[in-house]
Amino acid sequence: MSETILQQEVLDAGLEAFDEDWTLTMVLRSTADGPPLIRQRVTEGDLAEARSEAWLNGFLRRGQPDLPLEAVTTRLAPVVKESQCLGYVLRAESPGAEASVHTFSRASMASLAHQLSKQLVADGLLREGDTYVYELLPQRGGLTDGGPLPAARHDSTGMQITTTTTALRYTTRPLAQLRDTARVVGEIDDAVIPVFFTESAHEKSRIFARKGADDHPPVETGSILIGELSVCPDSGEMSVTVLDAIEVADAEQREFSLIPSSRTWTRVQAVLDRLTGADPGGTTRLVGQSHGHNFALDGEPCALCATASECGRTTVFVSAADRCFMRTVFAGQPFALCWIAGSNARGEEVATLFTLRAGVLKPRGYSVIKDLVRS
Amino acid sequence: MITTPKDLLSRTAPGQVRLRIRDITATHEAELVIDGNLRVGAVAETVAARMSLPTDTTWALRSDTTAAFLDDDATIGEAVGVDGDTEVFLTATPRAHLGSG
Numbered sequence A: 001m002s003e004t005i006l007q008q009e010v011l012d013a014g015l016e017a018f019d020e021d022w023t024l025t026m027v028l029r030s031t032a033d034g035p036p037l038i039r040q041r042v043t044e045g046d047l048a049e050a051r052s053e054a055w056l057n058g059f060l061r062r063g064q065p066d067l068p069l070e071a072v073t074t075r076l077a078p079v080v081k082e083s084q085c086l087g088y089v090l091r092a093e094s095p096g097a098e099a100s101v102h103t104f105s106r107a108s109m110a111s112l113a114h115q116l117s118k119q120l121v122a123d124g125l126l127r128e129g130d131t132y133v134y135e136l137l138p139q140r141g142g143l144t145d146g147g148p149l150p151a152a153r154h155d156s157t158g159m160q161i162t163t164t165t166t167a168l169r170y171t172t173r174p175l176a177q178l179r180d181t182a183r184v185v186g187e188i189d190d191a192v193i194p195v196f197f198t199e200s201a202h203e204k205s206r207i208f209a210r211k212g213a214d215d216h217p218p219v220e221t222g223s224i225l226i227g228e229l230s231v232c233p234d235s236g237e238m239s240v241t242v243l244d245a246i247e248v249a250d251a252e253q254r255e256f257s258l259i260p261s262s263r264t265w266t267r268v269q270a271v272l273d274r275l276t277g278a279d280p281g282g283t284t285r286l287v288g289q290s291h292g293h294n295f296a297l298d299g300e301p302c303a304l305c306a307t308a309s310e311c312g313r314t315t316v317f318v319s320a321a322d323r324c325f326m327r328t329v330f331a332g333q334p335f336a337l338c339w340i341a342g343s344n345a346r347g348e349e350v351a352t353l354f355t356l357r358a359g360v361l362k363p364r365g366y367s368v369i370k371d372l373v374r375s
Numbered sequence B: 001m002i003t004t005p006k007d008l009l010s011r012t013a014p015g016q017v018r019l020r021i022r023d024i025t026a027t028h029e030a031e032l033v034i035d036g037n038l039r040v041g042a043v044a045e046t047v048a049a050r051m052s053l054p055t056d057t058t059w060a061l062r063s064d065t066t067a068a069f070l071d072d073d074a075t076i077g078e079a080v081g082v083d084g085d086t087e088v089f090l091t092a093t094p095r096a097h098l099g100s101g
Helices: A003-013 A048-060 A108-121 A175-179 A199-214 A262-277 A321-327 B040-050 B076-082
Strands: A022-029 A038-039 A073-081 A083-095 A100-105 A134-138 A152-154 A160-165 A170-172 A182-185 A195-198 A222-229 A238-247 A287-292 A337-343 A348-355 A360-364 A367-371 B015-024 B028-035 B059-063 B087-094
Touching: A022 A083, A022 A108, A038 A238, A038 B076, A048 A083, A048 A100, A048 A108, A048 A348, A073 A134, A073 A199, A083 A108, A083 A134, A083 A348, A100 A108, A108 A134, A108 A262, A108 A321, A108 A360, A134 B040, A175 A238, A195 A199, A199 A222, A199 A337, A199 A348, A199 A367, A222 A262, A238 A262, A238 A287, A238 B040, A262 A287, A262 B059, A262 B087, A321 A337, A321 A360, A321 B087, B015 B076, B028 B040, B040 B059, B040 B076, B040 B087
Parallel strands: A170 A222, A195 A238, A195 A367, A287 A337, B015 B087
Antiparallel strands: A022 A038, A022 A134, A073 A083, A083 A100, A152 A160, A160 B028, A182 A367, A222 A238, A222 A287, A337 A348, A348 A360, B015 B028, B059 B087
């Protein structure tokens, strides 16, 4: 179901559904008409990524970059057509701010479906590699988030815990200035947050991602992206600029995975601490990762190879492991970048940037800039 | 009205440890005073939940001093090797990887 069609379904359904509280339950089956293998209620945790995306698009990109995620409350309503739940809508609100509505397809719950499928494999109800289908069942009755947590409380384990979330730090920079000398890669879509790479950061991302392609057999390699958030003083739009890439060094490099070690994270942390230590209260932060799916595609070129200008069979895709990495390492950071390099069936190098869109990491365009004069 | 100074309330008792835990991106931070007999794995999971990090993955604690992951099955007191008011700095790290497989 495309995003556009889903949005139309939402418009057709109207917004009265927000007057009621709703919960969603996920049901997994081995085939569309098979019996349910497992049911699980969708929790607030499962909706956290969607909530953070609503925060980004409803507030951060609309001139309210200082509004913390914790200050945003959301209400959920299902999108149902012909007794099928196509997805859901989140209405994001914050006192004194204009409410906004955001649609999410069923695919935004793919991570939950993947977890449930792993549980079914463990229980012997599915085999590794089996396909499955999942659906969402809406029910009336409360699942809304409660807004900010108390500043401190005693946990049920007896722990005395105080948690804090660092406020977003950003620079102020006109988008026109960033776009002035930019080279566009792919197609720019105003529906997603603008992303810029400096020329050197872009090249480093590519080099680190493709480094393992030369090994025999090829292995996965990559980098953690360092950058900053900017807000345009004219439009209020937020953007991400990648300024550097730190190699994922000392990691376990395998043909189909890249597993950071404690030394990897220590190095990343040390670089970040050095950058932020040199600029206390500054805007430098981790903004994403790049990595290479460096394995070669099997088989001969397909029939389209002789006529098509571009080859669409590539090793570049967002795997379940990539999704999990982005959801956990960059939790609550819906602007985080997932840049993946690889090759196509013609042996040509290809790369794609993915960011969240309607709860799914989707390919999108970006800009490469020559340099950035940091204030 | 009688008030208790904040630092007196948060002082550690015998057998307790004081921790400051942040996530990898240094976006979320938790300060804890906890029983040193709690298992590292349980502390990691609880803290991740309180920091609003996804709870459907496994979290490990990494020492900012030694850079090593703490043993999930050890007690937090044994793992950090100190108790009392000495604050120990740790990073909550998801057991996640990148890749096509």
